[in-house]
Amino acid sequence: MILVIQINQQKEKRQLGMLVISLAVIIILGTSLFSGCVQQQGQQGESIVLIGRDSTSGTREFFWTFVMGKANFSASLLEKNSNGAVQQTVSQTPGAIGYVGLGYVDSTVKALKINNITANVQNVLAGTYPISRDLYMFTKGNATGATKEFILYIQSTEGQAIVTQEGYVPLQNTSHYNTSGKTLSGTLTVSGSTTVLPITDKAATAFKVLYPDLTVTVTGGGSGAGISAVSQGTADIGMSSRDLQSSEQGKGLVKHVIAKDGIAIIVNPQNTYVTGLTLAQLKSIYLGEITNWKDLSK
Amino acid sequence: MVRIMMGKIHLPWKGSKIKEKGMKTLFFLSAISAIIVIFSIIFFLFRDAYPIFQKKGIVDFLIGMRWYPTGQPPLYGAFPLIVDTLLVTLGAMLIAIPLSIGSAIFISEIATPRIKAIIKPAIELLAGIPSVVFGFFGLIVLTTWLQITFDVPTGESWLAGSILLGVMAIPTITSVAEDAISAVPREYKEGSLAIGATRWQTISKIVVPSAMSGITAAIILGIGRAIGETMAVMMVCGNPTYGLIPNPITNVFAPIKTLTATLGIEMGEVATGSDHYSALFGLALILLIITLIVNILATIILGRLKERQRSGSKKQPIISFELGRKIKLSFYLFIGIIIVIILLMAVGIFPTVGILALIAVIYYAMKKISIKIKQKIAFSMISLTIIIVIIFLGIILAYIVTNGVGALSWEFIATGPSNLGRSGGIFPAIIGTLYLVAGAIAISLPLGVGAAIFLHEYTREGIVTKIIRAGADLLNGTPSIVFGLFGFAFFVLYLKFGFSLLAGQITLAFMILPTIIRTTEEALKSVPQSLREGSYALGATKWQTIRKVVLPPAAPGILTGAILGIGRAAGETAPILFTAVVFSDFIPSSVLQPVNALPYHLFTLATSIPGSKQNQAGTALVLLLLVIGIYLIAILLRNRFRKKMKW
Incomplete structure (x- = not known):
């Protein structure tokens, strides 16, 4: 009897030992995390956090071709699936740098000067801001009916007013849009580049006022998604912030330029290390050669 | 009860034999639907993944160190993605296992009935929070908190993903573990207490070891849930561009990219039929195989447990004491x-x-x-x-309610979005969710109930029921994003439905089918055998008995299952991401048109539309209220049903 109880007590002790161990695990994890954070104290926002777009983005492809010279991005690049997500992450992360369309620059992020030229509409129009490109809409064959009217509307003075209002660069020498005598109905599906999305969304709202019987559906997804949707026939118009790639040619897609855009390089407003970069510095940052903001402010 | 027995029972007439046969065939067909679905999922994944395996070789695909499908040359190395998936799951389990097993012991052994009555539904509510709401909370609150507290460059990390997944796995593990602990025979406890052991000694030496295999199964199910989770990890893990194994491997603040997140980000944008497209199906196949193995393990352990309980615990334990x-x-x-x-x-x-x-x-x-x-x-x-679990729940609910309540107004509910959802309301998304859910339940309820009737009423336990149950179990363990990919490959592309309400409805229906089969079977089981025998004795046929005697008392139970299915379908994002949804103010007028839905609306606002904070929280709140409301109805119904059912 006594023996049994003793064995039980021993087991009991072992059990408790387990408990203590688990308690200790908690304490250890806590302290190691804490000490880890003590070690890193004072580095707030010093390490560069690279933010970029996912692999089907037109903005990424343009950036990759134009800025990176088709060299591979650093492996620490964090992918976001839209311009808005890049902007939002940069605004929340002190050490972050990202690239977005001009239309996405607002007070929550700081746009850097590139080669000492401020990123704005005037400088893109003047041709001095170095990172800019055309924005496109693609249709399968020549545009007809509602598709044609919608593209004409965006290219008109009224449409280009929306382009300006959204912070992009308008086309020059446009004429007024004329609705006289036309009626349109049915549905029009537009999908693709998130860079072009804000323009199309506003334009679609205005367009629906002109043609109340028409339903216009606008979705994002990225340039690649838009182009493949229009070539498969699941969308009427594919929005894109890049031209066709070799694998996308020969599918009967017709290109319509609808605006121009500069790509802004944005950092967190708390970033006091830099106000501008050269294209070479930008490339080194995205290659992962420069990983600390301090190295740039020297 | 009397009323049911007095109900009209027609004696068999001439045509009834054909009718009987017809009904049986019908039920059989719905029963094998689960198997057909799981096999077509595997078939379609394999069909679309095959080209990349053929081109790059399975081994290179599995052990390649870089995932860069758009590079020159494109790289298809799934290894870092697999490692990251396992790491985030491991971290989640380190958080979830102690918390859930503690909670399970507390609920079944320590809590007074009154406390139990509050805590148990609270943990079940945690299960009702949609994954995209967790992701939203993680993206806005958790990652920022981690970044500031630990002073790391970015809070989007392994740790953030593990914390969210851990919290999400808690209800699954807790409820299965609690069932296992409650199933330990009373005599064990009484015996232990009688020889003078304390309550803690009894719990730690007798109750928990006896329930060990059930607890193991609970943990494995939790692992399955965590591996397959998409939206939350996609939103908080950072997703480094080539897939990145943390360096050093213990660096919990490293950003990671899981299999599910890669699918979620890249699937919607890839050119169909390309190598990249095929490679993504390869990833889905790997994911499905991992979760299938995990779920088969759990099923086997749970099955043995049941057998052991039936044969009265005389058999050897699954794992010997020494081992x-x-x-x-x-x-x-x-x-x-x-x-x-x-x-x-x-x-x-x-x-x-x-x-x-x-x-x-x-x-x-x-x-x-x-x-x-x-x-x-x-x-x-x-x-x-x-307490920690309740605090988690409290923080998440409090954040969403306090931030979302400001956005709530009649206008928000009843008008469409404007300015890309920054202002205006969410009416089209609410309608879209209702359409999707209504279609899903209309498809899966007859199938699921039919399958359960066949399993429980028409066959004896045997090889057929085993196979069908295994099919339903596998379907239950299939990650929601895999349903999404299957829906995309089969309905959207192969059957040419396009992005449409119909494709989304059927995909969701398949996802909730196992839930409905299981709950209906439980409900049928609770109807005493003597009622059926009484009915047969009066000369009623099988189908008459089922329709007039078995189904009416089982109806509340079936309804509970349907409501749970509705709740799950309303909150899921991944299955509809590539099959049905568009971000717009569009209300479809036919099932072949695309649709907006609440979880997708929230996902898009949270990840793509800067300056929409107010409407994000508002959408999250509406979604949460909707799903939790649905779950609450199910819980109340179940409790009422349990109390009333006395035979």
């Missing part, structure tokens, strides 16, 4: 070594030695402590786990 002890020992040793390594890397050698010495001191001090104090310590730690 069990060895496994336990090596497990603790393993954990210990990992912790020491972490410590060495984090704080250096001297603090490590200090901490180890401290542990040793505490360990020996604890050995001197009396049994009663030990019990107190143990019980307070268990209570602590449940």
